[in-house]
Amino acid sequence: MLTDAQLLGAAQRFGTPLYVYDAAELDAALARVRNAFADARVFYAMKANPNLTLLRRLRSAGVGFECVSAGELARAVKVGAGGGEVLVNGPAKSAEEYAEGARLGATFVVDRAEEVQLLPPRSRALVRVNPALKVSTHDHLATGAASSKFGVTLLEAPQVLEALRNAGHQALGLHVHIGSAIRDAGDFAAAFSRLTELKEAVGPLEVLDVGGGWSLDADLDGIARQARQAAATFGAQLWVEPGRYLVAGAGVLLTGVVGRKHTGRDFVLIDAGMSELIRPMLYGAEHPVRALWQRGEAATYDLAGPACESGDVLARDVPLPMPQPGDVLALGEAGAYGAAMSSTYLTRPRPAEVLWDGDWQVIRRRENAETIWAAEL
Ligand SMILES: Cc1ncc(COP(=O)(O)O)c(C=O)c1O
Incomplete structure (x- = not known):
């Protein structure tokens, strides 16, 4: 400090x-994430702080980026990120964002069934699931409640994965992000357990992306343990998208x-x-x-x-x-x-x-x- x-x-x-900003604190936060989520791929949610110098530092440490706008995608490109290091997320993606994501070869996070038709041909995609949970954070920061605008329902998720495959896309797996500044590891456990209810319906998956949302004093090891278990249920690689926790x-x-x-x-x-x-x-x-x-x-x-x-x-x-x-x-x-x-x-x-x-x-x-x-x- x-x-x-x-x-x-x-x-x-x-x-x-x-x-x-203190570079040592940023490095220490990344080390804590890497420690807790040992085998996970880390995509920094750059909305938390998109400064190019910080992005370059994270990228040189092997971190990818979660982007929700054409401007954020441009930042990822500016710091030299390739498609494999970039996620394109958001509930209302623009034509420009689809095109730029496709040019890069990024992975899209599908937020509604209609997007299957909007994705560029042969896209890599995850399906964002809304676990319909009330979590312990400010209402404006909660993104996994039934009333929030994000994701597809648990019921819809298997159909959307299937529709992606039928449309020639690469359906990598599922995504969940329940909100920001969440302290209670139990909220994450509840969300991950809702997702594992889909095991029968969706079978094995390549990727389970559990988003970010961890408050600075959250029990990272506890959240990671639950996330690893959920990923193992699907035989999937774990991806995480911390924003706040890193910076x-x-x-x-x-x-x-x-x-x-x-x-x-x-x-x-x-x-x-x-x-x-x-x-x-x-x-x-x-x-x-x-x-x-x-x-x-x-x-x-x-x-x-x-x-x-x-x-x-x-x-x-x-x-x-x-x-x-x-x-x-x-x-x-x-x-x-x-x-x-x-x-x-x-x-x-x-x-x-x-x-x-x-x-x-x-x-x-x-x-x-x-x-x-x-x-x-
Ligand atoms: C999809 C997604 N992933 C990751 C994050 C990062 O959240 P946090 O900064 O709370 O870790 C957000 C924040 O809004 C998000 O919407």
Whole structure:
């Protein structure tokens, strides 16, 4: 973990708000995944953080990519990934995404029966199954509930596999992804066990892809054990698609204190908000907050961003010792879905991103007004 002095040094050198990543933490997370899921193929869900430098690092460690847009496919190509290393996923794929996936020779994750006809000829494909389960995460992060838009039902899955084969595609196997930031290994066990109910109907498979969705403190070994058992049921190779688990802990968002304000609550006003980190507003996500200064007794504050939205609060009831303008806070576990979901709302330049790997490397320059309006006429 980067020290307070290192983080302060980065804030002084590159300014705030700033995304800071620690290469050692990224490598350690990948090692934990490889350890737990020993024989599995790892496809990084680049939606969590698509920065090219991070993608290159993961690719050189033998990781493939799960992509859900033409832009993500372009990133995979940009870092030199071949078709065997790429999955094309998503509930509403475009013609461009089918064409580019076919050009690469990527594997498609079929999300509805109609896709069998839409796939380019002789595609490699998995069928995404919706196990119809309620899981322990925010509703917006749950993707395996009966009411969610993803996948085909357990009943439909054997027919879709059969339809793929009949249409001349290579039906590799099944796919399941029940959501994101899930702590409870029991949720995964329930989903995998639903899939194994299909054994009779589908017979042996080449691949079982169990997605990602593991929270940072999930019991990875327990999830891996269940996943291996499920794969063994089908005689299949196990594939996984972690996003958050690989990058969340490697990143912090540094934000500067602008001032304090008392209304019905005590606020610390900061220079980052919903445009830099939307997860608290979108999912009620809680990010650990570290003050990079020490000064007297702590009182509790809400951290409010600069947007004209009452929901623009990045954390509540944070104990801080007499914050002053110019102090710097580090919001932890911000490496996933932080920079990736940042926006230029209010024509606020997206922050720079820097990587510590023995020295500092700027891996994304800070935007400015000119770069924001570059495509406007
Ligand atoms: C199909 C699929 N795979 C993998 C992931 C990665 O999830 P997480 O970042 O929670 O590991 C997602 C996230 O949305 C997903 O939709």
